[in-house]
Amino acid sequence: MKTFETLAELATCVGQDVAVSDWLTIDQARIDRFAEATGDHQWIHVDPGRARTGPFGTTIAHGFLTLSLLPWFLENALAVTEARMGVNYGLNRVRFTAPVPVDSRLRGHLHLLGAEVLADGGWQFTWRLTVEREGAERPVCVAESLARLYA
Numbered sequence: 001m002k003t004f005e006t007l008a009e010l011a012t013c014v015g016q017d018v019a020v021s022d023w024l025t026i027d028q029a030r031i032d033r034f035a036e037a038t039g040d041h042q043w044i045h046v047d048p049g050r051a052r053t054g055p056f057g058t059t060i061a062h063g064f065l066t067l068s069l070l071p072w073f074l075e076n077a078l079a080v081t082e083a084r085m086g087v088n089y090g091l092n093r094v095r096f097t098a099p100v101p102v103d104s105r106l107r108g109h110l111h112l113l114g115a116e117v118l119a120d121g122g123w124q125f126t127w128r129l130t131v132e133r134e135g136a137e138r139p140v141c142v143a144e145s146l147a148r149l150y151a
Helices: 007-011 028-038 048-052 063-068 070-077
Strands: 002-004 017-020 024-026 078-080 085-095 104-117 123-133 141-150
Touching: 002 007, 007 078, 007 104, 007 123, 017 070, 024 070, 028 063, 063 070, 063 141, 070 078, 070 104, 070 123, 070 141
Parallel strands: 002 078
Antiparallel strands: 017 104, 024 104, 085 141, 104 123, 123 141
């Protein structure tokens, strides 16, 4: 984990690859819990028997499950000592570039695109998060995420 003392110190990293998270395994139990939480029970995600005969030969994670892990990748990869609170502000662009077969291991690569001081004293950071699947040539998700942090 990469640690910064202050938000201003993190802001000096604009234009740089800042950190890489640990690996996270996407097992069927996680996929099923996400399906239950969202009501998205499409067979490609939750029916291993039927999915074996489908286009990927197994179940795959929901794209939005992968997207929902962006905060985990951020929190797992970096810390700012003075930050007492953070909130998701939104997304500018998201692409699901490859499927995530069950039992894949994913990790997030964090590239800081921008940092700006907010009127309320916080900072807004714009990240490009590239989600890698272990052993795959291309990423499974690339997203531009906005996070606000407060000291």
